[in-house]
Amino acid sequence: MKDEYDVVIVGAGPGGSIAARTAAEECDVILLEKRQEIGSPVRCAEGVKKTGLQKFIQPDEKWIAGEPQCARIYSPDGTMVELSEELAGGEVGYVLERKLFDRELAKSAARAGAHVMVRTRATGLITEDNVVQGVKINRLGEDFDIHAKVVIGADGVESKVGRWAGINTTLKLKDIGSCAQYHMANVDASEDYCDFYLGSPVQGGYAWVFPKGNRTANVGLGVVANRLNGKRSVDYLNEFASKIFPEGQPVELVMGAVPSSDELKSTIANGLMLVGDAAHHCDPLTGGGVINAMEGGKIAGDVAMKAVRENDASTKVLAEYETAWRASFGKKLKRNYKVKEFFVNLPNEEFNKLARSIQGAKIEEMTSAGFVKHLIKANPKLLLDIRHLL
Numbered sequence: 001m002k003d004e005y006d007v008v009i010v011g012a013g014p015g016g017s018i019a020a021r022t023a024a025e026e027c028d029v030i031l032l033e034k035r036q037e038i039g040s041p042v043r044c045a046e047g048v049k050k051t052g053l054q055k056f057i058q059p060d061e062k063w064i065a066g067e068p069q070c071a072r073i074y075s076p077d078g079t080m081v082e083l084s085e086e087l088a089g090g091e092v093g094y095v096l097e098r099k100l101f102d103r104e105l106a107k108s109a110a111r112a113g114a115h116v117m118v119r120t121r122a123t124g125l126i127t128e129d130n131v132v133q134g135v136k137i138n139r140l141g142e143d144f145d146i147h148a149k150v151v152i153g154a155d156g157v158e159s160k161v162g163r164w165a166g167i168n169t170t171l172k173l174k175d176i177g178s179c180a181q182y183h184m185a186n187v188d189a190s191e192d193y194c195d196f197y198l199g200s201p202v203q204g205g206y207a208w209v210f211p212k213g214n215r216t217a218n219v220g221l222g223v224v225a226n227r228l229n230g231k232r233s234v235d236y237l238n239e240f241a242s243k244i245f246p247e248g249q250p251v252e253l254v255m256g257a258v259p260s261s262d263e264l265k266s267t268i269a270n271g272l273m274l275v276g277d278a279a280h281h282c283d284p285l286t287g288g289g290v291i292n293a294m295e296g297g298k299i300a301g302d303v304a305m306k307a308v309r310e311n312d313a314s315t316k317v318l319a320e321y322e323t324a325w326r327a328s329f330g331k332k333l334k335r336n337y338k339v340k341e342f343f344v345n346l347p348n349e350e351f352n353k354l355a356r357s358i359q360g361a362k363i364e365e366m367t368s369a370g371f372v373k374h375l376i377k378a379n380p381k382l383l384l385d386i387r388h389l390l
């Protein structure tokens with residue numbers, strides 16, 4: 001390990017690995033991961049949109065565990081609406097094996113020339129005259145400094161890098177999705193469907209079943225943290241899982257949080273960019289963040305190369321990152337935050353009415369936006385409030 005690189009990236013999730021792979025085309029890059037194993041433990045339901053993923057990596061059956069064709073959405077009283085993928089793109093097209101997927105992305109960064117270090121934790125930033133100039137790290141108990149022209153913070157939902165740089169990344173309770181999930185065996189989950197249970201088993205959240213083949217599935221739920229009513233998300237999960245798969249056996253428990261907030265005012269500082277969950281780039285409505293993390297990682301990697309080329313990593317140059325991610329997926333994040341706020345506050349009976357209003361309709365767009373648009377078409381009065389958001 002050297003003590004100076006062009007670009008240091010903190011966190012080898014999808015955002016960090018894609019940023020590293022991109023910047024390594026021209027720059028001397030180091031990718032740091034605090035865990036000893038990239039990709040593990042998994043904190044994800046592993047559902048991603050096919051077209052989103054294919055922009056970054058050729059699909060490989062080694063890390064694709066399921067390929068459901070349709071989604072079923074259940075309202076609290078069990079009314080079901082089906083969204084078919086055959087007719088259009090898919091919000092959930094692959095169910096990944098993220099332990100292998102994340103590792104494959106990190107390997108692709110290494111093949112592009114990035115130096116990858118596991119069991120290496122960033123512990124602070126090196127800052128001079130209000131400019132980030134590198135990171136302090138601890139590797140296997142020893143402290144080191146690594147200087148860099150650009151630092152990319154891709155350290156996930158619990159990100160500290162942003163805060164160290166003076167960016168306020170604090171999440172309000174109402175903007176944290178508190179999640180729990182079992183990977184379950186011995187379940188009768190159809191391999192053709194991803195199932196979503198809205199407002200169930202608790203208002204302010206949804207549960208999911210994503211099939212992973214061989215009678216296994218990810219069975220989980222997320223609830224906005226201010227609606228937990230004194231319980232833990234795992235308590236609601238136990239209630240849900242035992243009802244839906246009484247014979248199912250959990251072989252893994254995942255607990256974690258997703259940012260479900262409005263966009264950050266700034267994701268850059270002099271010498272620094274934030275990517276993925278660290279930048280609150282997770283979709284506030286669905287909780288999906290893998291594809292946005294990769295999109296943001298690609299843009300940050302490109303901008304980092306430019307900053308190194310021009311020997312200027314001031315916010316003047318890094319503003320290009322900010323402008324580009326907002327133009328790419330920022331508008332959708334903004335809109336989906338408002339839609340989330342609306343649905344979180346919708347009583348279950350209203351949910352049931354909405355679902356009944358479009359039951360049996362052929363929804364050709366298997367996306368959250370497609371679903372909401374259909375609801376609006378069927379309920380113009382009720383949804384007048386959010387029509388302008390879409």
Ligand SMILES: Cc1cc2nc3c(=O)[nH]c(=O)nc-3n(C[C@H](O)[C@H](O)[C@H](O)COP(=O)(O)OP(=O)(O)OC[C@H]3O[C@@H](n4cnc5c(N)ncnc54)[C@H](O)[C@@H]3O)c2cc1C
Nearest residue numbers: 011013014015034044045046047122156256276277289290
């Ligand atoms: C229960 C659950 C279900 C989810 N389901 C889905 C889903 O189905 N589809 C979807 O798209 N998204 C889902 N998400 C969200 C998704 O997992 C994240 O949006 C995605 O992983 C974000 O990628 P990232 O690269 O920004 O961060 P992460 O994948 O979180 O990676 C951050 C990395 O940084 C490392 N790190 C942190 N601090 C340091 C440090 N100081 N030094 C070095 N390394 C550090 C961490 O160890 C980690 O490896 C889910 C999340 C949860 C919790």
